[in-house]
Amino acid sequence: MSDTATKHEVLLRVDDLVKHFPIRGGLFKQVKSHVRAVDHVSFEIERGKVLGIVGESGCGKTTLGRTVLRLTPRTAGKVFFKDKDIFEQGKGNLLKLRTKMQIIFQDPYSSLNPRLPVNEIIGEALVQHGMVKNKSEMMDRVIDIIEKCGLFPEQACRYPHQFSGGQRQRICIARALVLNPEFVVCDETVSALDVSIQSQIINLLKEMQEHLGLTYLFISHDLSVVRFISDQVGVMYLGELVEYGEKNQIFNTPRHPYTEALLSAAPTFDFAELRTRKRIILKGDIPSPVNPPSGCRFHTRCPFAQELCSIESPEDIEVEPGHRVRCHMASGKISASGH
């Protein structure tokens, strides 16, 4: 990172992050095996940029988002936020960091406490961190942020069940943004909403990001949403980041067969594209992360898989500046024509 100019300040650096959940069983609750939810994932996000993470259900996207914020402990690896390893911070420092790193969840129903009014849901963290002096100042801040998020001041004293799903998600966004964070994890933030509301919420997120200079880790399974909001995109498969690069690199020149398959499966209204593109239909289901396939994890479903793929795990190679792929085809060890 020697060439980090002020313009390209790396806000978050994830270095070889590993998160395994132990599976216990038997008479003495001994650890029998692990769910490899996140396996050796590395990436960087520059300040003010949006990194989209895509992948199918169960590939570890959500776990990645939570581990990056230290909401669950890591198994190995490092997460640097402004050059500080968040897992090395003491309790006091971590609390300070919490105000800088926020998360917006998928389900706007279970992520708001039904017994607290909106002003308290949003404002309690302000009081907790001593960012406001008294209750009326808290109300001012709360009203300010909910107006920015598209709600009305008189709604501040209502309870969550009086709001619709989209409004609830606005409350969740307000709660995350009221602390003036620098980095926000959006964990499938729009997936639970219907399409017309999705676009409103996405636009709100984008607007807030440009307005406040926020940095997002945007987790989604919806390619069109990721394409709209992201600067960089990472593709996850079975806990691994299989491809990572600028948005255009991923969407225009995908190098990993899994990314190609994902892109070809996305619905489109572009009929010219529909006519020309070939669909890659993946066989079978995603294998269990408890017992991932040997070698390349994708080889069981990959249309180009060869013998080497089941033996040797592919390295993470940079195929062009900023574009990294984990595939033997990209490294030239095998060729696609061989199949």
Add this chain to the structure above:
Amino acid sequence: MTSNTTVSKCLTGRKDKQVESFWSSIFKQFRKNKLAVVSFYVLLVIILACIFVPIFSPYTMEQTNMQEKSLPPSAAHWFGTDDIGRDLFTRLFVGGRISLGISLAVVALECVIGILLGTLAGYYGGFVDGLIMRIADIFLCFPFLIICITIVSIFSSGPVTLIVTLAVLSWPSIARIVRAQILSLRELEYMEACEALGISDSRRMFRHLLPNVMAYVIVYATLGIAGTILTETSLSFLGMGIRFPIPTWGNLIQAARNPAVLDKYWWYWVPSGVAIFLTVMCWNIIGDALRDAVDPKMKR
């Protein structure tokens, strides 16, 4: 920046808006149950009588009058007099004060201990949970009545001893309810949001988790009051509760142990029996109605 007028407008808006909070919806549901509403008023009458009858009665609970002993109910003595000429109407409601007061105190203390330990166990889990719940298990395997009798006979049988004994023996069930609820609640996303926001543990437990558990606690407490009245009554009946000359419903009904009284002086024991029956019944009906109101899914 928005001024304080907006704030106050917002805060007043809370009252006149069609805000149906969780509690008002419970109340609405409760009111639909006519039997429960009747029970509520019956109970209210009993409680008010317990408060005001001893104040306005021309007799005191200890005032004896050997000229007027064992009189049947009359205009002067509505529920008659006992074998040393005390007015039973007054004694019934003084006894009610003590029986109800003790039950309320026991349930309150039991709830405080149970909620506190249940919350800690559910929230922290692991070792703390194991420790607290094993202690609860130990308390649950005591034979209730025998332990009560032992403790009451070791210490004096005053109201304080009785309250503490009953509360200490019955907190585990409420701790279990609270713990079970908190175990499921703490996995919800809003608790994770609390973690991300850096909200303190105590606030998370008492501001976020407890209000979600309170409905269940109130239901349990209501049913618990009925149970405690009966327990207190049985202890007093056995002579292990509050002793003469202080009346309780339990030791008033104790008069019926004498076959002659049971046969000839029905007014010694029938009023207290009816009072116990009505009160316990009312608390139970109210508790059932509350439970249905809190969790409609549990209804049949």
